[in-house]
Amino acid sequence: MSTILRAAGITKNYAIGKREIPVLRGVDLSIEAGEKVALLGTSGAGKSTLLHLLGLLDAPTSGSIEYDGREVHSLSVGERARLRHQQVGFVFQFYHLIPELTALQNVSLAQMMNSSVFQYWGKRKQAKATAVEMLEHVGLGERLHHRPTELSGGERQRVAIARALIAAPKIVLADEPTGNLDSATAKDVVDLMFTIQKERQLAFLLVTHDEGLASRCDRIIRMKDGRVVDQERVNNELAD
């Protein structure tokens, strides 16, 4: 398997007044294509910060990030946005759907990011069909035109998953995707994510506190005080 994402010596400091607070103190990790990785750690360990840096939402203070062997941490904001759209899908704990848009529009929005008005107009029917297909795939074929406020937590997270996958990313970064769901719904959502992951051979990096969920991944990375303190490979056969 090829390495899709590699981070080396990542540090991140935040300034509070005149003080600099180190949040990440030199993190090294790599993720292979089609690999499921769980990132475990206590609150304040730096998991979400690392996820944001790896997802190119923020720039590290030092260190390097590579996607498919290409250094990306020093790209411009616009280039990072383009790469994020092409390579990365995000799933958040609180779904982060746009409340004014229906489920279908939220998913379609992700298809519009890299197209001009005229380009999108030319392929709008095909784009819509793809979005409908994706929502049907996550079990929301009957809820296409519902707004987020009209959907349950599990349904919202399914919309978020569909949105993360619509642009065919190579890696999905999920920040406590079941943290806001009851256990039954959480299990359904995780099952769905892993099914799609397997179908599409996506790389998954999950930030979680849930040891049970982590044990279903291929590898578990443990963080403490901004450092990776432990990595363990999980027996996939047992986990599945």
Add this chain to the structure above:
Amino acid sequence: MIRAFSPFLAVRYLLTRRINILGVLGVAFAVWAMLVVDGVFTGFVRDIRGSVESSAPPLLLTDLPHDSSFAKLSDAMAADPDVAVMAPRLRQVAMLQPIRQDQRARAKRGSNQLDFDHTKNGYAMLIGIDPLLEPQVVSVPAWIQRGVKEIARYGRFQTPSVVFEEPDEERRAELLLPDRVEWAMRRRAGMPHDLDVNNHRSSLPGILMGWRRVFNMQHIEDGDPIEVVCASFPGSEGSGGAGSMRTTQKPFASAGWFGSGNRMFDEATALVPIESLRTMLGHDIDDLASIPLVTDVAIRPRDGLTATQLTALQRRLEQKVQAALPAGSEQCSVLTWQEQNSVYLKAVAQEHAMMQLVLMIVMLVSAFVIYATLHMMVVQKIKDIGILAAVGGSPRGIGSVFLINGTVVGVCGSLLGVAAGISSALWINPINDWLYANYQMELFPRDTFDLEGIPCHLEPSWVAAVAVGAIVLSVIVAFIPARKAARMNPVTALAFE
């Protein structure tokens, strides 16, 4: 390149966020106000300028010495090929008093004594004109028609004066009324008259008064006698040395009224035959020592002169006249109609400029409304900005959402304002009439300026400038919150509660 998500999301925000309506209404109100208020003011200025122009000769030679002779002046100017017609004028302050004594006047007024403390009655600026020449310089017959029309608006219907239609030039030069009219007046007023109307020949020179004076007199009919009193200093008019003040009194016959459209002119001015006024000032035409006295000369230049040629003519005539005046005389002036009324016209133009400034401030306030609504929306949508960034939205694309939003607000508001402004301009008089009929409210004091209706003139260039200006201003103010959105850190935005 505009990313597809920017207009898509902008339109969704526009349709779902009611606060945008506030922005649209703010721009629409500002555009409407700018169009209507400026339209009325532009129409008003045009009307005022038209009225002032119609009340003044195209050129006026003035600032002459007190004993100037028209013969010398016309000799000096007649040779100029750009001068078409010259008409002498003699200005003189006077007091007027109707001398009719019939029962009806007393019953209405209690007394026909006029209130000399106010200019609307007793005081007058007499202008002695040559009735044969003056209509060739200014449109006196048009004034007479307008005078009848103005007074008819107040329910007093009179036929226009006929003194300028008199075929006999000698009688016209004296503004004499038809014999029957004057005979009837003499009989009504108890003045000496022949028993047989057919034997009567008119002899009282006519006086034409501004319609506002006639309106205030309550009862005045063609031929009614008007006593005119003038004061002069004989010595100052060339009879050698200063003398004591001399007053002269002369009866005239009311020969009708005029309306130039210039309120002050129509209130204060009365036109009389210049020879009659000269006689009152001691320059009787039969006196060999007298001169054809003038204070001004109304001039109509040749048609088709350019502004530059007109200015050159002014300077040329000033030089020629100055050369003909006695040495040491003060500098005479040849003024255009604008220069004759420069203070008034400048005041009106200044008011127009001030009004436009106030309207610009209204527009800025509406721009601030757009800014405030968009800024509020950016604050409310911080989380969305983070989501868009996470999904792959570029900063420029995210900023464009809000820029497009502001632009659409500006375009919609501008179009709405233009539609409302043009409609209001078209319907302003019916609206004003309705307001007056139902609530005794007037949008514009028409009577103050002798306007038939509220003048409203929308210049297409102004409409376009206001509409485009509103849109440009909307884009500029939308740019600030849009930039803020574009520069927002996605991580901070996602964490925003």
